[in-house]
Amino acid sequence: MANIIILGAGVMGSALAVPLADRGHKVRLIGTHLDDDIIAAIRRHDIHPRLKVHLPDSVLPGSPDELAEAVGGAELLVLGVSSAGVDWAAGKLTSVLPPDVPIVMVTKGLAGDGETIQTLPEYLEKRLGATYRGDVCAIGGPSIASELAVRRPTCVTLAGRSGPAAHRLAEWFRTPYYHVWPDTNLVGVEVCAALKNLYALGVGMAAGMLESAPAVENESGMHNTAAALFAEAVWEMSYMVTALGGDPQAVWTLAGGGDLYVTCQAGRNSRMGRWLGKGMRYSEAKLRYMPEDVVEGAETALAIRASLSAMITRGELDRNSLPMLCAIVEAVCDDACRPIPLERFFAARGTERPNDFAAGLS
Amino acid sequence: MANIIILGAGVMGSALAVPLADRGHKVRLIGTHLDDDIIAAIRRHDIHPRLKVHLPDSVLPGSPDELAEAVGGAELLVLGVSSAGVDWAAGKLTSVLPPDVPIVMVTKGLAGDGETIQTLPEYLEKRLGATYRGDVCAIGGPSIASELAVRRPTCVTLAGRSGPAAHRLAEWFRTPYYHVWPDTNLVGVEVCAALKNLYALGVGMAAGMLESAPAVENESGMHNTAAALFAEAVWEMSYMVTALGGDPQAVWTLAGGGDLYVTCQAGRNSRMGRWLGKGMRYSEAKLRYMPEDVVEGAETALAIRASLSAMITRGELDRNSLPMLCAIVEAVCDDACRPIPLERFFAARGTERPNDFAAGLS
Numbered sequence: 001m002a003n004i005i006i007l008g009a010g011v012m013g014s015a016l017a018v019p020l021a022d023r024g025h026k027v028r029l030i031g032t033h034l035d036d037d038i039i040a041a042i043r044r045h046d047i048h049p050r051l052k053v054h055l056p057d058s059v060l061p062g063s064p065d066e067l068a069e070a071v072g073g074a075e076l077l078v079l080g081v082s083s084a085g086v087d088w089a090a091g092k093l094t095s096v097l098p099p100d101v102p103i104v105m106v107t108k109g110l111a112g113d114g115e116t117i118q119t120l121p122e123y124l125e126k127r128l129g130a131t132y133r134g135d136v137c138a139i140g141g142p143s144i145a146s147e148l149a150v151r152r153p154t155c156v157t158l159a160g161r162s163g164p165a166a167h168r169l170a171e172w173f174r175t176p177y178y179h180v181w182p183d184t185n186l187v188g189v190e191v192c193a194a195l196k197n198l199y200a201l202g203v204g205m206a207a208g209m210l211e212s213a214p215a216v217e218n219e220s221g222m223h224n225t226a227a228a229l230f231a232e233a234v235w236e237m238s239y240m241v242t243a244l245g246g247d248p249q250a251v252w253t254l255a256g257g258g259d260l261y262v263t264c265q266a267g268r269n270s271r272m273g274r275w276l277g278k279g280m281r282y283s284e285a286k287l288r289y290m291p292e293d294v295v296e297g298a299e300t301a302l303a304i305r306a307s308l309s310a311m312i313t314r315g316e317l318d319r320n321s322l323p324m325l326c327a328i329v330e331a332v333c334d335d336a337c338r339p340i341p342l343e344r345f346f347a348a349r350g351t352e353r354p355n356d357f358a359a360g361l362s
Numbered sequence: 363m364a365n366i367i368i369l370g371a372g373v374m375g376s377a378l379a380v381p382l383a384d385r386g387h388k389v390r391l392i393g394t395h396l397d398d399d400i401i402a403a404i405r406r407h408d409i410h411p412r413l414k415v416h417l418p419d420s421v422l423p424g425s426p427d428e429l430a431e432a433v434g435g436a437e438l439l440v441l442g443v444s445s446a447g448v449d450w451a452a453g454k455l456t457s458v459l460p461p462d463v464p465i466v467m468v469t470k471g472l473a474g475d476g477e478t479i480q481t482l483p484e485y486l487e488k489r490l491g492a493t494y495r496g497d498v499c500a501i502g503g504p505s506i507a508s509e510l511a512v513r514r515p516t517c518v519t520l521a522g523r524s525g526p527a528a529h530r531l532a533e534w535f536r537t538p539y540y541h542v543w544p545d546t547n548l549v550g551v552e553v554c555a556a557l558k559n560l561y562a563l564g565v566g567m568a569a570g571m572l573e574s575a576p577a578v579e580n581e582s583g584m585h586n587t588a589a590a591l592f593a594e595a596v597w598e599m600s601y602m603v604t605a606l607g608g609d610p611q612a613v614w615t616l617a618g619g620g621d622l623y624v625t626c627q628a629g630r631n632s633r634m635g636r637w638l639g640k641g642m643r644y645s646e647a648k649l650r651y652m653p654e655d656v657v658e659g660a661e662t663a664l665a666i667r668a669s670l671s672a673m674i675t676r677g678e679l680d681r682n683s684l685p686m687l688c689a690i691v692e693a694v695c696d697d698a699c700r701p702i703p704l705e706r707f708f709a710a711r712g713t714e715r716p717n718d719f720a721a722g723l724s
Contacts, residue, residue: 047579051580052579052580052581053578053579053580054579141589141590141593142585142586142589142590142593143586144582144585144586146580146582147582147583147584147585147586147587148586149580149582150578150579150580150582151578152575152578152582152583152584152586152587153571153584153586153587153590153704154586154587154589154590155590155593155594155704155707155708176705179590179704179705179707181708209515213514216415216512216513216514217409217414217415217416217512218413218414218415218508218511218512219414220506220508220509220511220512220514221509221514222509222514222515223504223506223509223624223627223628224504224505224506224509224510224514224515224516224624225509225514225515225516226623226624226627227503227504227516227620227621227623227624227627228503228504228515228516228517228541228616228620230619230620230623231503231504231517231615231616231619231620231623232517234614234615234619234620235614235615238614248614251614252596252597252600252610252613252614252618252619253593253596253597253708254590254593254708256614257592257593257596257614257619258589258590258592258593258596259589261588261589261592261593261623261626262585262586262588262589264623265585265588265589266585342515342517342541343538343541345517345541346517346543346615346616
């Protein structure tokens with residue numbers, strides 16, 4: 001039994017309280033300043049207003065001003081803030097987090113500084129500074145929070161640079177419904193976890209393409225088109241993981257194909273993809289249909305746009321190997337209104353093996 | 363422009379007549395003895411009764427007794443019979459097919475002789491005998507026939523042992539809606555193409571598990587579970603491709619992940635999976651709900667059952683690396699009624715790289 005702090009009471013942070021409480025850990029769920037209504041509901045023993053479930057009674061809710069006291073005795077910090085909240089969290093934690101407490105991030109995204117692309121664990125480590133000596137790990141894989149919160153079965157990867165730390169922490173999370181495998185491929189898992197949102201937006205375009213396509217004799221859909229987009233997504237993810245220093249194996253297990261699969265079944269990224277597939281500009285779709293929604297795939301596109309360009313210009317990424325990524329990024333960031341170039345898929349690399357990609361990068 | 367014979371007027375063989383005719387080839391579509399009503403409909407310029415579309419007028423329908431005359435002048439034979447029809451086709455072709463005419467198979471399946479597992483192109487080559495010197499190639503990737511027949515966009519791989527042959531034939535098929543990439547990974551593409559049906563049956567079990575699971579507070583589905591099954595399927599496919607002598611790259615492009623994705627969206631394999639996921643025995647589900655249906659994934663399980671056991675016994679395949687495959691094969695072939703062992707997924711290989719699998723196989 002460990003003392004575990006979850007920072008961020010949104011859907012994913014809160015859902016993780018369930019397996020952790022079921023394992024018998026002492027769990028404190030500390031909301032951010034955006035989570036006040038959620039924490040208030042849990043204090044009243046009401047349902048979590050976004051997960052629509054009662055959390056286990058043993059989960060102790062808390063507000064941001066309790067953070068300093070709480071982390072003092074913590075053996076693990078689970079970071080469940082949104083990607084936009086990482087800077088806030090780093091600022092809060094720097095002065096109060098004991099230097100050896102490991103962190104498990106469930107925040108997903110990539111950080112771009114205009115020149116390079118970093119995973120969020122790398123970014124957070126830099127923000128925490130040299131005095132922090134703990135392991136920053138992350139969980140990837142199919143994890144719709146509302147399903148985890150009611151103990152529906154899933155399988156995930158807990159990745160950290162240190163194998164022993166990943167093994168130990170995976171054991172802390174594992175339950176008969178939450179199957180957790182340790183992995184050392186932190187960069188691979190995190191690149192997949194972030195890009196799957198962006199690519200799910202692309203796969204969702206098939207639904208919009210279908211709606212704007214001419215009627216056909218047998219009323220067929222465009223499932224083949226969606227699947228071709230899915231395959232190119234997986235293919236490009238293997239290129240990106242390799243180029244950013246990870247192991248492409250992440251792509252054909254839980255964090256890549258598995259999480260992309262579930263993300264394509266529904267959700268905000270797919271909805272935005274549908275509008276773009278119909279030929280609508282991103283700015284118009286956002287304003288008219290999704291003004292209040294955080295479309296994570298679009299946020300990731302905006303975060304990496306400048307860095308992606310810089311890396312292509314410097315020859316560190318090959319544009320021809322990323323036709324789908326470039327089309328999505330341009331649709332979101334430049335309001336470009338062009339069809340996805342299926343004819344350029346797979347073509348650049350021919351039948352080369354993915355491990356050969358890296359050889360071509362300078 | 364080439365003279366092309368398609369043998370088998372089922373949905374896939376017939377659908378391929380569309381891009382081939384659009385490319386200006388002279389296409390003869392020869393039905394098997396099971397296709398008489400289809401060929402008669404095409405002769406009357408009616409719609410194809412299973413595709414529900416009119417084929418292009420330039421496609422010339424024919425009956426089995428026209429085969430000998432037709433293949434005499436052919437530059438390509440497309441084999442579109444069912445996997446159960448490969449022996450029949452080989453028997454028909456042995457005496458009449460000119461020894462240099464290449465074959466492109468769209469028949470999917472694996473051949474088991476109780477000791478080893480062969481891809482259908484390997485099996486067909488043996489059946490055609492040493493006098494046949496042509497290239498046997500195959501097409502893999504997302505290809506719902508009714509969508510291809512109305513020119514909905516998709517991307518596929520045309521794989522052959524000879525790179526130049528695959529390039530030349532891919533060019534013959536390619537249209538602005540049918541994007542065809544040549545590949546030399548014939549074994550990889552064919553193992554994926556066959557196993558995707560079997561694994562789609564497994565992914566479909568999540569729908570049945572959901573129906574028989576207790577009600578939950580927030581009415582969540584089991585999308586995570588389906589995605590975890592999908593990820594394990596891709597993972598095991600990479601193991602099987604490697605073990606059978608192919609390149610696992612096929613798994614994370616069109617023939618593997620792409621085709622599995624589309625196969626999981628609907629169809630007979632998913633329907634059967636749902637019954638098994640609800641806890642029903644295969645024999646009962648088949649008899650009660652799908653007595654007339656060919657469930658391709660189940661056919662593949664039956665075809666490889668004995669060979670799979672023999673290869674595991676000889677240490678050529680590791681049972682611990684194939685928990686999902688073994689569970690599906692046992693459900694279908696032994697009428698076993700057990701839950702899918704999620705807790706054994708991914709575990710056997712830890713964080714090894716897939717290219718290391720082969721080292722463990724004798």
